[in-house]
Amino acid sequence: MSEHPPFAVAVDLAVFTIRDGALAVLLVERREEPFAGSWALPGGFVEPDEDAEQAAWRELREETGVERFPGHLEQLRTYSAPDRDPRMRVVSVAHVALAPDLPEPRAGTDAADARWWVVDDLLEGPDDADGPALAFDHRQILVDARERVRAKLEYTTLATEFVAEPFTLPELRRVYAAVWGTPPDLGNFRRKVLGTDGFVVPTDTRGHATEAGGRRALLYRRGDATLISPPMTRG
Amino acid sequence: MSEHPPFAVAVDLAVFTIRDGALAVLLVERREEPFAGSWALPGGFVEPDEDAEQAAWRELREETGVERFPGHLEQLRTYSAPDRDPRMRVVSVAHVALAPDLPEPRAGTDAADARWWVVDDLLEGPDDADGPALAFDHRQILVDARERVRAKLEYTTLATEFVAEPFTLPELRRVYAAVWGTPPDLGNFRRKVLGTDGFVVPTDTRGHATEAGGRRALLYRRGDATLISPPMTRG
DNA sequence: CCCTGTTATAGTCACAATGACTACAACATC
């Protein structure tokens, strides 16, 4: 029989958005040791009177600088390797958040800087081809978070959380293209989205003209469906 | 900017097996307060030198009494409500484990008793129709754990972890029947399992005679596939 | 104001997988 040794409990956030047609994640540059100067996922410690999800929502507001975060948040998994933080024993309850294009973030008090990074730039190559090495085990968290999002686009309507309402089907398709790395077939994509009850609900309005010209697409809003069955397949 | 208040970090386990054609879960009767006398999921605190998964494996050995646990273990999610343990702040990293029929468990030092419960008896009805109320938030953990297993049978080959090798297809089908509550169609089930490369590998042996008589089924072993695509559908 | 490039929408067709079956084979026991 053993005692219960003290741990610090933190939340880390993989906040995703679509920027310029690519999946982007929010990173902060650490001001303090350890890993001062390195880039890391935003996060912080859980306060005594809140649970992990509340802490994640709080950090989300603090780090993105928006009052009411307009997107989706869910728990990813917990990382608890004994040596993951050199200072002390910290377990981190990682979360995934995603939202339509957010404003350029402001650096918080504990961060020297904060900005969006294209995820592929961070995770490409053997360890850090184009982007910086991430602090702690955040590279692994980011890998897991991206895989969660990729998988969930297949069998849920989560993609609609990446676009602001109202949105067009081509916009929604670009979300899939950004997250999966390759766009789903145009016709089949429409057939699937429109054929799934409650995926999107039509408005009889048309979108604005895009800079590239072309026919203006119809606008839609999110439906109340959450699951796609059978799933959409990537590849 | 805040300090990092101390937490205790625990693991809780939902250990599933198939007994008499029904999905069963291992519960322990608590000896100590809080919830002394109540039934709870087995679990314990994470030690300073181990991560949550190692702690879960250790508890699995201790609570089931088997040297080398023969099944599958994975993290479920983390439960962190501030008031989930009346003594102090405890966050629990819940895990799901499953294995072929295990021996009747022995009560550990901190448990007055330990036994298998039929999951449907525990979760049926408004709150506790047939089984006991569970300690802490373990009812919720159990609900989430069962749903995880149900879902994973659809798109992974996890079901094979519920049967001892070698096994017959009817045995494997009974796993699906127990977990989903209704058996998949006989012919279609065989077609799917045998048609998925690496789900099972045949041995040219036949199974023993069952008490009910009938033709003896062919024996199989687990293949190296882990994913089923497209998934098997329940209902 | 018409031509041209671009983008959205609609529809086609072969093929894969499923759901719901029926027919047949092998075994145990009476």
Added chain:
DNA sequence: GATGTTGTAGTCATTGTGACTATAACAGGG
């Protein structure tokens, strides 16, 4: 060896997909 039980094999209509082609709507340049 008759009988009930269980496992194995195959059929067939229906659904959904992947890979296309054709047409409609719009912007901007000449």
